[in-house]
Amino acid sequence: MIKFDGIAAFVATAEAGSISAASRRLGLAKSVVSERLAELERILGTKLIQRTTRKLSLTENGQTFLPRAQRILREADEAAAELAARSGKLAGPLRLSAPVSFGILHLAPALTKFIQEHPQIEVSVELDDRFVDAAAGGFDAVLRHGAIGDSRLIARRLATSRRLLVASPAYLEREGHPASIDELQHHCGILYSMREGDWRFSTEHGWQVVRPKAALRANNGLVMREAAMAGLGITLLPTFFIHEAVKSGVLVPIDVGARAEGAELFITYPRDHGASAKIRALADSLQRSFGNPPYWDRLAS
Structure with missing residues (x-):
């Protein structure tokens, strides 16, 4: 039987690009991640990851298995979040990407409020001005400036800006x-x-x-x-x-x-798993923090 922790180890390794980086993301020893990967490959009867001394890459079967494995983890996380929401609490990991400058100036204080509202949600945010693929980058949601021209994504407007x-x-x-x-x-x-x-x-x-x-x-x-x-x-x-x-x-x-x-700020997430309760709660919290019209437009008047 396939073990959930083996799937998690595989997805983290594939997304992070190395077993060392995956071990840091999961908070596990590198040897534990390697053992879980080896066990998963043994159960599936196929190699998923090609390891060399210089780099790590997915095999053809690994590339086929990855999107399904990511979906399994998302659905399990969303199911747990939905159950937590029914009891009045949201919990579990929430991985975000956002532009560097906006993240420093405005997202950081707004996220602090969100975490105070939902202390059992484990927020991880990475700031990056490059295009970040929310559908394939392993993020639950990505904050973006400007129009979203990707049919794989759903976008919700958070705020506007002159x-x-x-x-x-x-x-x-x-x-x-x-x-x-x-x-x-x-x-x-x-x-x-x-x-x-x-x-x-x-x-x-x-x-x-x-x-x-x-x-x-x-x-x-x-x-x-x-x-x-x-x-x-x-x-x-x-x-x-x-x-x-x-x-x-x-x-x-x-x-x-x-x-x-003008400029617009969106929160985007992959269409194939929709907006979880955590993403909806985050979007609502950010909209309250930014205001309508947002505070930066009011202060610039």
């Missing part, structure tokens, strides 16, 4: 205040490097894209904010990055007569 053009008072005194979209073309921009045509404005003729000369390209909003505060140029950022700097006057909003495209 995006403002801002610059330091020193930059604007030196280079002048652009008064129109066309004048932006002649200024230095601090641009987000992961998306082309990021400066989009709604006009009476539709969306207009501005591509100013780049003083800096970065894939992190905090880096962009710091560069703008240092006077390197104009940047366009969601208010959840700049609300305090705008309120204090360190950054000054720029009105060019058109509204910039």
Whole structure:
């Protein structure tokens, strides 16, 4: 008979990429994880993992078995969570991924409230600005900015954010205040490097894209904010990055007569197992923490 702990050891090893990393995730000795993997392979009568001195990889049978094994673990965890929810308590692991800057600025305090509300939920969060595949990355849920174009995922909107053009008072005194979209073309921009045509404005003729000369390209909003505060140029950022700097006057909003495209925050999870009670509770808690409209938009006004 297949043992549940063997399936857990296999999934953790496949997702983490090594037995050592899996042992840390599971809180077990490396030898215990290896023994459970060996026992699972013996019961199934096939090799699931190809081990060499330099790397670990899944065999063809391991690749076939992995999504089913992940589903078994999810369904068992969700079943336990549903039973706990019936008794008024949510419990068990909840593994999340979120963008680095948003995680530091806003998710961390909101998660603290959630954990205080549900102390038996074991939250694990990994911050990463790269695209994280919620359907295949072993996460229960992923927080993402922007539209979700993946049919394998379900997305629930948590909050919105205005995006403002801002610059330091020193930059604007030196280079002048652009008064129109066309004048932006002649200024230095601090641009987000992961998306082309990021400066989009709604006009009476539709969306207009501005591509100013780049003083800096970065894939992190905090880096962009710091560069703008240092006077390197104009940047366009969601208010959840700049609300305090705008309120204090360190950054000054720029009105060019058109509204910039907004930003949205979603929580996403794989379609094949839906939203567990824990994910629903997390989403509800985060929405309460952020508010509607969110506090960063209110403070930036």
